[in-house]
Amino acid sequence: MNKVTGINLNGNAYQLEEPGYAKLTAYLAQAREQLAGNPDQTEIMADLEQAIADKFQRFLSAHKSVVTENDVETVIKEMGPVDGERQENGEEQAAFRGPKRLYRIPEGEWVAGIANGVATYFDVDVTLIRIIFVLLTILTTGGFIFGYILGWVFIPVARTQEERAAARGIPFNAEELISRAKAEYAKLDGKRAEWNKRWSEWKKEQRRESRKREEWLRHTQWYGPRHHRPSAFGELLGIIVFCFFAWYGYHHVPVIHDFLDAAWSLWHRVADQLAQYISGQ
């Protein structure tokens, strides 16, 4: 059984199996990328979509209303790769980059995952971005925190695999997904092996120390590995930590005190202006 997604191809509605949908999306994204800079890009894309729609028609009948993954593969093979003018610059074009967007990435975040997202966007180490963030905060005497909060509100979180691919600017398709999942699993495996090793060493040491401690160890073990906390809780924790720092800074750091006072009065002035504007209307 496969989940089905409805799509609109140049004004034609079709139901596609989800893996097929992913492949078609990847194909069209690649076509659009190939045609980037072509003045007729929109028109050619519409023609291609129409051609795909015509081909899908062949696979549908009164008894079959869904285009399967296999059908999509066949159609994409028939269509062939889209020849852009860019391809003349050599075969390197095969290493196609997907659309790149800024997302907040919750994996390994400290506060809201913004540094993480920015680091992924520019493909640099997250520590570097964090250092820059801290420097910016100092240079702007706290003003950057305001920007950070704005980012928190306005930058979306990369939740789906597709969004994660877009955060990295790599193409999203089934093969890509599988290879990434494999790489992540291998990484996890490596970590697990290391962890197991450390764990057994530690256990040996404990055993040597005393039986009583081993009992205690078994007791803690009983609780099992800690699960990743849900992200809503993580965000709440982030806000609480931020509030604490803001409170602490307000009372003990003159710069933050001044900044918050200034922000507070700015807010009042804006609110007044707004109220005047609304009542004046």
Place this chain on the structure above:
Amino acid sequence: METNDRFASIRKGLLEFAVLNVISAHEAYAADILAALSSTEFQTQEGTLYPLLSKLRRDGLLEYEWRESENGPPRKYYRLTEKGHHELRGAERYWKRLIITLKSLGTNR
């Protein structure tokens, strides 16, 4: 390398004249063109043809007209412009000259 592979880039370069030839015979829409080419050395796919048609149109060699079809949405029917006819005749002359030149260079007939 087979002869077939050696000529791959030449075929690619000649594809646009193959397409112009197909259209010069009679007005055609994309699927017609693909069908006409499918049994020849110039067999190609939508992914290649559509960008090529748009380029030829931008170069002013062909133009199209939307026409209703019996079943399904309207189709773009392509035909050669005056410039397209001219270009095609020029290409044919040039191609003949190339063959004569090639033959005159050797004795392997």
